[in-house]
Amino acid sequence: MTAFIDQHKNDWRVEPICKQLPIAPSTYYASRVRQPSARAIADAELKPKVRKIYDDNYQVYGADKIWRQLRRESEAVGRDRVARLMREMGIAGAVRGKKHRTTVSDPAGQRPADLVKRNFTAPAPNRTWVSDLTYVSTWSGFCYVAFVTDVFSRFIVGWRVATTLRTDLALDALEMAVWSRQGKKLDGLVHHSDRGVQLGFKGSSQHCLVGMRLSDC
DSSP states (O other): OHHHHHHHHHHHHHHHHHHHHHHHHHHHHHHHSOOOOOHHHHHHHHHHHHHHHHHHHTTTOHHHHHHHHHHHHHOOHHHHHHHHHHHTTTOOOOOOOOOOOOOBBOTSSSSOOOOOOOOOOOTTTTTTTEEEEEEEEEEEEEEEEEEEEEETTEEEEEEEEEESSTTTHHHHHHHHOOOOOOOSOOOEEEEEEEEGGGOEEEEGGGGGGGTTTEOOO
């Protein structure tokens, strides 16, 4: 705010600007004569060093690599501080690898009604289950994980892992959840998923959903 006032005070004067901002004129004037803190001085000295390492390495280094290089240069600085300074300077490291999509929307597909209405609570177990997909990076590549969670207990009742994002991956996780609840009454259970085609349970694949109600968001 003080920078904004400095920029426009010759046009509108300090007091009228302060009336429109959550700052008192006395606070603004005090900030003009206040000495910078030791932290601000140290940050101002460190930013050029961070910038130099960033530019010297083709602007691809992130906070971790810049922090390690500063340590090698005997600069006593924390990694979180380097990340904060980079955010303030508006610089960031390059992100390698393509983005992995776990959910692909199918606008033409039939969608069940949203029975949950964003209310992800349940009064008892086996009343509401939610499904999701994610991916995990391993030494051998990416693995995709589908899991089903009981909203009441937050317990994962079913899951499956695969190296490809096949459509029936989510169904396999749901079948495992039903199997793990053998002997439990599932009548009236709401199974909620998003709108991705991987989580769309259609046609003959719904043999394990007897007594359940499908929900979509």
